[in-house]
Amino acid sequence: MINVIELEHIVKSYGDVKAVDGMTLQVREGEVLGIIGANGAGKSTTLEMMMGLIKPDSGSVKVLGKDMITASNELKQKIGIQLQQTALYDRIKVKEALNLFSSYYEKRRDLNEIISTLELEPYLNKYIKNLSGGWQQRTSLALALVNDPEIIFLDEPTTGLDPQARLELWKAINKFRVEGKTIILSTHYMDEAQRHCDRIAIIKHGKLVACDEPIQLIQSLNCKGSMEDVYLQYAVGQ
Numbered sequence: 047m048i049n050v051i052e053l054e055h056i057v058k059s060y061g062d063v064k065a066v067d068g069m070t071l072q073v074r075e076g077e078v079l080g081i082i083g084a085n086g087a088g089k090s091t092t093l094e095m096m097m098g099l100i101k102p103d104s105g106s107v108k109v110l111g112k113d114m115i116t117a118s119n120e121l122k123q124k125i126g127i128q129l130q131q132t133a134l135y136d137r138i139k140v141k142e143a144l145n146l147f148s149s150y151y152e153k154r155r156d157l158n159e160i161i162s163t164l165e166l167e168p169y170l171n172k173y174i175k176n177l178s179g180g181w182q183q184r185t186s187l188a189l190a191l192v193n194d195p196e197i198i199f200l201d202e203p204t205t206g207l208d209p210q211a212r213l214e215l216w217k218a219i220n221k222f223r224v225e226g227k228t229i230i231l232s233t234h235y236m237d238e239a240q241r242h243c244d245r246i247a248i249i250k251h252g253k254l255v256a257c258d259e260p261i262q263l264i265q266s267l268n269c270k271g272s273m274e275d276v277y278l279q280y281a282v283g284q
């Protein structure tokens with residue numbers, strides 16, 4: 047089994063707050079890894095260090111066998127990041143954003159193929175800000191794919207979407223999963239973590255408290271339960 051990401055004892059503090067407190071975690075090639083935990087547990091900070099957007103105070107982040115700090119320019123070409131809504135979205139149309147993002151990269155995936163896979167054709171000339179939440183998220187997924195990345199990061203991709211839009215977005219994500227891409231995402235939805243993730247990492251107060259297949263996590267409970275019970279036991283400690 048090949049690890050595409052290796053976090054070794056990473057620590058990140060903001061003033062007195064230890065956002066990430068000595069985390070060691072491996073992400074395997076081709077898996078969908080879900081990161082769950084309470085608000086403020088350290089999910090986004092962990093993702094930001096994996097993506098090379100922020101540096102850990104200590105510890106090491108290796109991506110595709112290379113150090114994220116020293117090889118960050120090279121590695122950023124090989125990863126895809128689904129952005130949360132940004133101010134950019136107010137001023138730009140879907141097709142313009144795809145062209146712009148594509149121009150940042152040396153390696154490019156055929157835009158027409160991404161557009162057709164994600165069924166974005168009817169929306170190409172629309173401003174992103176005017177799309178529904180589901181189509182905005184599909185657009186940001188498309189933007190994360192323009193460089194045909196080996197690893198795709200999705201920070202709470204389905205938050206705020208209605209159940210049908212969540213399902214549709216997962217169908218879209220799964221189209222890229224079957225190509226063997228590694229997908230790492232954070233979510234507050236236990237049903238989708240259980241259904242779509244190969245493994246789930248549970249973070250509490252900046253520490254990894256468990257990481258395993260959903261079924262193994264459920265079986266590890268003292269009494270039979272669901273992913274919600276796993277969350278309550280590991281992430282909240284009730």
Ligand SMILES: Nc1ncnc2c1ncn2[C@@H]1O[C@H](COP(=O)(O)OP(=O)(O)OP(=O)(O)O)[C@@H](O)[C@H]1O
Binds near residue numbers: 064084087091
């Ligand atoms: N830029 C920052 N400046 C100061 N504190 C920060 C910053 N980013 C994160 N924090 C703090 O670090 C801790 C972890 O935050 P983080 O955003 O990683 O948590 P999270 O698990 O992603 O939370 P949520 O589910 O609410 O998105 C929190 O206490 C947060 O307030």
